Amino acid sequence: MTVKETDQEVILTHPKDANTTVTILxxxxxxxxxxxxxxxxxxxxxxxxxxxxxxxxxxxxxxxxVFGKNATDEHLSKLPQHGLARNSTWEFLGQVxxxxxxxxxxxxxxxxxxELTKLWPMDFSLILTVELGIDHLKTAIEVQNTSNSNELKFxxxxxxxxxxxxxxxxxxxxxxxxxxxxxxxxxxxxERHPALTFSEEFDRIYKxxxxxxxxxxxxxxxxxxxxxRENLPDTVVWNPWIKKSAGMADFEPKSGFKNMVCVExxxxxxxxxxxxxxxxxxxxxxxxxxxxxQAIM
Ligand code: TA6
Numbered sequence: 001m002t003v004k005e006t007d008q009e010v011i012l013t014h015p016k017d018a019n020t021t022v023t024i025l026x027x028x029x030x031x032x033x034x035x036x037x038x039x040x041x042x043x044x045x046x047x048x049x050x051x052x053x054x055x056x057x058x059x060x061x062x063x064x065x066v067f068g069k070n071a072t073d074e075h076l077s078k079l080p081q082h083g084l085a086r087n088s089t090w091e092f093l094g095q096v097x098x099x100x101x102x103x104x105x106x107x108x109x110x111x112x113x114x115e116l117t118k119l120w121p122m123d124f125s126l127i128l129t130v131e132l133g134i135d136h137l138k139t140a141i142e143v144q145n146t147s148n149s150n151e152l153k154f155x156x157x158x159x160x161x162x163x164x165x166x167x168x169x170x171x172x173x174x175x176x177x178x179x180x181x182x183x184x185x186x187x188x189x190x191e192r193h194p195a196l197t198f199s200e201e202f203d204r205i206y207k208x209x210x211x212x213x214x215x216x217x218x219x220x221x222x223x224x225x226x227x228x229r230e231n232l233p234d235t236v237v238w239n240p241w242i243k244k245s246a247g248m249a250d251f252e253p254k255s256g257f258k259n260m261v262c263v264e265x266x267x268x269x270x271x272x273x274x275x276x277x278x279x280x281x282x283x284x285x286x287x288x289x290x291x292x293x294q295a296i297m
Contacts, residue, residue, distance in 0.1 A: 027052040029090035029105040032059030043260035047252035065154035067268035078119035123147035140283035157266025171195035201241040226289040231282040232265035
């Protein structure tokens with residue numbers, strides 16, 4: 001059985017390997033487990049809420065229509081941090097492909113969190129597609145502006161928590177030469193390090209990263225994750241480290257920051273402005289690759 005649906009979630013199993021699975025919580029359409037040959041690839045807090053009481057701490061939360069907390073837009077500024085997609089229950093639309101098993105979820109004003117659509121009363125339709133390959137996981141989003149008259153202004157980001165055995169042995173590569181905004185220092189600079197390493201809280205937005213840059217998470221010289229992006233020019237890299245982890249009630253174990261790094265592809269440096277009736281598509285694909293060092297300054 002390649003697709004199993006329960007009240008709360010959908011589980012895909014690859015037809016060629018019963019130990020390759022992905023589990024999606026209908027709340028937030030949040031991928032919260034992805035196993036390749038029985039090895040978990042994502043990090044999820046042991047205190048993550050999976051009951052719909054708050055966004056999942058880990059996996060691949062979906063950020064829409066706003067990244068972070070907006071202070072200026074009339075409606076977006078009323079939404080909580082990272083918007084309403086990750087704290088709404090999406091509709092399971094069914095399986096669209098057998099091999100690789102592929103399913104879709106939908107969200108619109110008719111089923112999004114009503115407390116939040118009241119604050120952001122826009123016409124929109126989201127379709128998330130999740131494809132479980134034998135050697136990859138692809139998540140794709142289609143945003144449609146279903147208004148006949150108004151533009152739709154939004155950010156999109158896959159807030160992906162990737163697992164690592166030890167953050168202090170881990171680096172993120174192929175962002176050299178990119179313009180970065182450090183959210184902690186509120187400073188913009190050009191990244192000159194050949195690789196990102198982690199020894200304190202890290203929270204940076206890498207802007208306009210060319211699509212041919214496949215970002216890699218590397219440990220002991222071996223890439224443990226490779227990220228391919230389509231139509232997602234920005235990438236956020238985040239690790240909360242000790243103090244920030246201690247301040248998040250749903251972040252457990254408190255040492256969990258040692259076993260995760262968020263590499264988050266999105267369009268967050270500015271807003272997408274979608275004309276009435278138009279569609280916008282983007283995707284991330286996570287897979288395994290050889291070490292491919294793209295240090296072009
Ligand atoms: O993606 C990085 C970030 O914006 C950080 O600043 C941090 O706030 C993180 O997201 C987690 O946000 P959350 O709302 O899930 O606690």
